[in-house]
Amino acid sequence: xxxxxxxxxxxxxxxxxxxxxxxxxxxxxxxxxxxxxxxxxxxxxxxxxxxxxxxxxxxxxxxxxxxxxxxxxxxxxxxxxxxxxxxxxxxxxxxxxxxxxxxxxxxxxxxxx
Amino acid sequence: xxxxxxxxxxxxxxxxxxxxxxxxxxxxxxxxxxxxxxxxxxxxxxxxxxxxxxxxxxxxxxxxxxxxxxxxxxxxxxxxxxxxxxxxxxxxxxxxxxxxxxxxxxxxxxxx
Numbered sequence: 132x133x134x135x136x137x138x139x140x141x142x143x144x145x146x147x148x149x150x151x152x153x154x155x156x157x158x159x160x161x162x163x164x165x166x167x168x169x170x171x172x173x174x175x176x177x178x179x180x181x182x183x184x185x186x187x188x189x190x191x192x193x194x195x196x197x198x199x200x201x202x203x204x205x206x207x208x209x210x211x212x213x214x215x216x217x218x219x220x221x222x223x224x225x226x227x228x229x230x231x232x233x234x235x236x237x238x239x240x241x242x243x244x
Numbered sequence: 245x246x247x248x249x250x251x252x253x254x255x256x257x258x259x260x261x262x263x264x265x266x267x268x269x270x271x272x273x274x275x276x277x278x279x280x281x282x283x284x285x286x287x288x289x290x291x292x293x294x295x296x297x298x299x300x301x302x303x304x305x306x307x308x309x310x311x312x313x314x315x316x317x318x319x320x321x322x323x324x325x326x327x328x329x330x331x332x333x334x335x336x337x338x339x340x341x342x343x344x345x346x347x348x349x350x351x352x353x354x355x356x
Contacts, residue, residue, distance in 0.1 A: 233344060
């Protein structure tokens, strides 16, 4: 149990367009999900905490208007990268919390050309 | 603030060798400590954890002991296998918000 999926696994988009990444908890309900960003050979950096039915809480330095997070149901959170630029290219990882433990999705590789 | 420092890799070992990955932390309060593993092409998985000083977490032959006096949580395995090749992340969280702070990750490659 405790499986988290992400879709898509890879996406390439043109500069200026928006991209939506989905994070789903497949076999449990998660009131809290987290979004991370991972640069090559670097650690995961927490971007925001997504709470079902309320606004996301963003970490310092993360642009909330650029990285839109919607946690519309207990099994789905979405991250939309708006007006993407090449510097937004990265590996985005979500996790879903259950009983105080986080379960991670496999990640989404975003490349902005 | 909270931070985690772990040994830089990459680490390359032969099968049956002893593995140690050092991890130290800085935290306000009393964090829980974790080791996560990321196998090629997969998401992070919890390997083991410890929630208070002197606790020992263990799983799949890996062990780590929460040392408050040295603020450390070093990961060890006595005899590694090729299937242990992965990236290992040390992390901490404070119980009030469950947010995780990660170390940089250590890539381990085990050769047959």
